[in-house]
Amino acid sequence: MAPEARHRPVFWTKAMLKRKTTIDGDLTVTRLIREAAERSMKISIAPTSDNNVETPFGSGQVFIQEVQPGLTCELHALHCHRDLEVECVIEPQIVCPMALEGQMDGMDIKGYGVVEHPLNQGTLFGIGEPITCVRRVRAGQYFKTFGISLKPAFFARFADSFDDEKLAVLEHFRIGLRVEALPLSQRLIALGHNAFNHAYSGGLATLYQESNALQFVMAIVQLLREEDRLVQQIGRPHFDRLMHARAILDQSLLAPPKTLDLARQVGTNITTLQANFKLAFSTTIFGYIKSQRLEMARVLLIEHKLAVAEAAYRVGFSSPSAFTASYRRHFGHPPSAEVV
Structure with missing residues (x-):
């Protein structure tokens, strides 16, 4: 049976600028759907043996915040209690998730295939047009991840802040679908852990996450520029x-x-x-x-x-x-x- 027939459709409302999600505890299907709606994401959940949307499928820590227009950072540290399959539509953006601990299943992109997430290695996704992908978690699975996403608003705002050479390496990822595994970078790993391990709260925490996310972006840019230099040589x-x-x-x-x-x-x-x-x-x-x-x-x-x-x-x-x-x-x- 086609995947579309196995999922219950969920529609969304208008996103809120600088929307923040903080979860420390149980995560249910109802909460997942509500958060997706707040972010203008279209998702659907595959039916399981336990279709109670209030039964937690996982527990742990989730933090998602748009720290600047177009720049969002995401933190997940989850223990999964039951299998779950989520299909979602991702709008044009650049995404870079990194698995820091545990085991994270690959992302199944329709028309492309499964993209794995090696431990401590960022994967850069350039999404130039909407794509449909499937995420799966399994009972007993644990993973800790950090990632950022860059939407068009980010580039519109910071176009004057970067020189053309720096921007060019990211512009290549705004056309079509491009997936690139970044080399192992201790800088990226450290920034990923920094997002979890800080002593700030309130406005200071937001400023810290903003600074950390920007450093993560610039570290990616540096890796891509180094790649271009070596290819030319x-x-x-x-x-x-x-x-x-x-x-x-x-x-x-x-x-x-x-x-x-x-x-x-x-x-x-x-x-x-x-x-x-x-x-x-x-x-x-x-x-x-x-x-x-x-x-x-x-x-x-x-x-x-x-x-x-x-x-x-x-x-x-x-x-x-x-x-x-x-x-x-x-x-x-x-x-x-x-x-x-």
């Missing part, structure tokens, strides 16, 4: 192989493949891979792995409050003293300085 085929190699390393930092095996996996030779890696990241492949492990350790120390010895072990150091020495060389201070 080494060409698209070599760039794609280089990004593939980095993605493999990012997913296997604790047990990376040998350089020869890595080169074979991406379809190039060791000399070319090493040269392009040095050009792109100003370090060797070994140096990149070590740097990313230390960046990971910093997140564990600051965000997860791990002890120094535990963080060292988690990122592959067998000796806490060797870890401390490497950490000091990389950041300019010992890891103990991160522990409050």
Whole structure:
């Protein structure tokens, strides 16, 4: 049976500027529908064995706010109690969600396919015309995500605040449908966690989220500009192989493949891979792995409050003293300085 026939349609009302959603506790289908209506979103819910719209399908924290006209930040930290399938229509905008913890199912875009959300890696969606997508959550699932969306009002307001070169990298995502997995960025990861971990409330909290969201946008812009620079230097085929190699390393930092095996996996030779890696990241492949492990350790120390010895072990150091020495060389201070 076609998906349209399996969903109950829900229509919407006019959106409210700077609408804010804050949920700390249970989330029901009724609440989901009401929030979608406030945001001019058209959604439909697939029938389940429990069609009681007041039965919570999840619990946790949800925060959504338009912090500036056209710029919205979204935070979700949810434990799911039952399966749920939601179909929605997304209007033209640029969206970048990032999964910070747990496991988040991919987004099924009609006419395109399923787009996965790797942990700690942003995915940039450029939506130039309305699309229909399906989101699914499963009983027992937990995920923590941060993301931003940029609607036309954002670009209209800030067109004079950015130079043309910076704007150009985002303008490419405003035509048609474009999906791009961003490289692993400790800056984006840190900003995502910052949105959850701050001590502000009221107006100060809004100002903080606005600043954090803008920094997230600019970090994305920086990544895209760096991509353009590298493509011009080494060409698209070599760039794609280089990004593939980095993605493999990012997913296997604790047990990376040998350089020869890595080169074979991406379809190039060791000399070319090493040269392009040095050009792109100003370090060797070994140096990149070590740097990313230390960046990971910093997140564990600051965000997860791990002890120094535990963080060292988690990122592959067998000796806490060797870890401390490497950490000091990389950041300019010992890891103990991160522990409050």
